[in-house]
Amino acid sequence: MRTEEMSFSTANGNTTAYVAMPDEAGSKAVVLIQEWWGLNEHIKDVARRYANEGYVAIAPDLYRGKLAADPEEAGKMMADLQLDDGLDTIARSVSKAREQYGIDTFAVTGxxxxxxxxxxxxxxxxxxxxxxxxxxxxxxxxxxxxxSTPTLFVSGTKDGWINPEKVGELESAAETHNLPVEVLKYEADHAFFNNTRREVYDKEAAGDAWSRVLEFFRKRL
Known part of the structure; x- marks a missing residue:
């Protein structure tokens, strides 16, 4: 496995993506979107995990080099990020990866x-x-x-932010509009996948979710 930085331009300026790839990189990639903290070591670690599974992992830096030191700063940085800017950065990272690495099939997670x-x-x-x-x-x-993208939505029933009511809205919309959505529910808190946050990390739920996501991607990429 090797890692490198991919530079690319966006509508609001230049940024980079952290790229992790297997020794024999193929044409399938996972675009990995950061938490509100920024493109930190945890996200880079998850990118390397995907590379170990055979995917090129691309983690675009939506904050353009900034990292939050505490929840207050993270909340402000997330609020300051304009939705269109974030989506544009994601789209342009895909275009650049397609051009630079010859990727032809992408999944997205975050x-x-x-x-x-x-x-x-x-x-x-x-x-x-x-x-x-x-x-x-x-x-x-x-x-x-x-x-129309097949979607596996991962949630925690103890999550006070993305609570069961919000998840229910997704399920209702999926049923009403016949959307390709499957929802996983774990008896866990918000951010339960983040093993650097011991107060919320749930090893069992995180391990099961990881296996389920990998299986989901293998079937569709």
Whole structure:
């Protein structure tokens, strides 16, 4: 496995993506969207895990080099990030990876804020063959009804932010509009996949979710 930085331009300036790839990189990639903290070591670690599974992993830096030191700063940085800017950065990372690495099939995933962007990107773009958002916010129904990307949504029933009511909105929209959505529910808190946050990390739930997402991607990429 090797890692490198991929530079690319966006509508609002230049940024980079952290790229992890197996020794024999193929044509399938997972675009991994950061939590509200920024493109930190945890996200880079998850990217390397995907590379160990045979995927080129691309983690675009939506904050353009900034990292949050605490929840207050993270909340401000997330609020300051314009939705269109984030989606544009994701789309341009896909275009650049297609050109630079010869990728022809992409999945998208992300955690917390990244789950929000992953789900919305899947609903508004035809770039992705599969999506696996982890506990991201649910788009309005007018956006959701355009979702044609097979989606595995991962949630925690103890999540106070993306709570069961919000997850229910996704399930209702999926039923109403016959959307290709499957919802996984774990008895776990928000950010339960993040093994650097011991106060919320749930090893059993994280391990099962990881296996399920990998299986989901293998079938569709």
């Amino acid at each position: 955690f917390c804020m990244g789950g929000t962007y992953a789900l919305r990107a899947a609903a508004t773009s035809d770039d992705f063959a599969a999506a696996a958002p982890f506990y991201g916010d649910i788009p309005e129904e007018d956006v959701l009804k355009g979702l």
